[in-house]
Amino acid sequence: MDTLMAMRYAKAKGARIFAVCNTNGSTIAREADAVLYTHAGPEIAVASTKAFATQLIAMYLLGLHLGRTRGTMSAELINEIEDELGRLPAKVEQIIETVEPLRALTRNFSAATSMLFLGRNVGFPTALEGALKLKELAYMHAEGFAGGELKHGPIALIESGTPVVAIMPTTGSLLAEKMASNIAEVKARGAVVIVIGDAEVTLANHMVRIPSTHEFLQPVLAVVPLQVIAYEMALARGNDVDQPRNLAKSVTVE
Numbered sequence: 001m002d003t004l005m006a007m008r009y010a011k012a013k014g015a016r017i018f019a020v021c022n023t024n025g026s027t028i029a030r031e032a033d034a035v036l037y038t039h040a041g042p043e044i045a046v047a048s049t050k051a052f053a054t055q056l057i058a059m060y061l062l063g064l065h066l067g068r069t070r071g072t073m074s075a076e077l078i079n080e081i082e083d084e085l086g087r088l089p090a091k092v093e094q095i096i097e098t099v100e101p102l103r104a105l106t107r108n109f110s111a112a113t114s115m116l117f118l119g120r121n122v123g124f125p126t127a128l129e130g131a132l133k134l135k136e137l138a139y140m141h142a143e144g145f146a147g148g149e150l151k152h153g154p155i156a157l158i159e160s161g162t163p164v165v166a167i168m169p170t171t172g173s174l175l176a177e178k179m180a181s182n183i184a185e186v187k188a189r190g191a192v193v194i195v196i197g198d199a200e201v202t203l204a205n206h207m208v209r210i211p212s213t214h215e216f217l218q219p220v221l222a223v224v225p226l227q228v229i230a231y232e233m234a235l236a237r238g239n240d241v242d243q244p245r246n247l248a249k250s251v252t253v254e
Contacts, residue, residue: 020059
């Protein structure tokens with residue numbers, strides 16, 4: 001309802017509405033000027049996983065279309081990203097097939113009272129999504145922070161044994177060195193650091209490898225281990241992952 005009312009407000013002000021939606025014939029799809037269906041299929045769980053991934057892909061496609069039609073992206077870059085989009089399903093499968101050690105690792109943190117997530121650039125909203133899923137399913141305090149803001153306050157939350165998940169930028173990124181500095185800072189204060197990235201990080205207490213991809217597209221791969229962490233943590237704490245408390249699949253009030 002909150003999204004629907006925001007859309008109606010924008011439309012009343014003269015905006016044209018482009019909807020990204022999973023359900024054919026939903027209210028937002030009917031009232032929008034155009035709609036892109038994600039075709040994720042029915043999802044039982046309240047906490048969205050595949051819906052999140054497909055919405056992300058839809059927004060990439062929209063961005064690439066606008067970049068092409070407005071001439072703000074080169075044809076070479078667009079083709080490179082589009083080709084890599086086609087490789088993502090196999091890479092997600094690869095992560096899922098090798099995720100069992102992460103499940104076991106997560107169970108070791110089931111008694112933790114808090115978990116922090118760090119990311120930079122596209123890794124920051126990915127960190128926010130990881131923290132949100134953990135809140136929803138495990139009922140524990142979790143926060144996502146931009147790596148560049150760590151020394152401006154969040155580092156005060158670090159104490160001995162605090163689990164910190166760091167999303168390492170893709171190999172070759174100018175931000176990789178800065179994230180390595182963040183990892184060193186929290187580890188020096190006693191944090192147990194789980195690093196998600198496409199290359200080994202020597203400072204990590206635990207390393208979760210994901211396949212390499214274009215820097216723009218890394219969230220599609222990096223979010224999968226974060227969803228696994230939330231899922232496994234919820235199970236370890238005896239929670240129902242499909243029907244977390246106080247949440248509803250359909251929000252009928254603003």
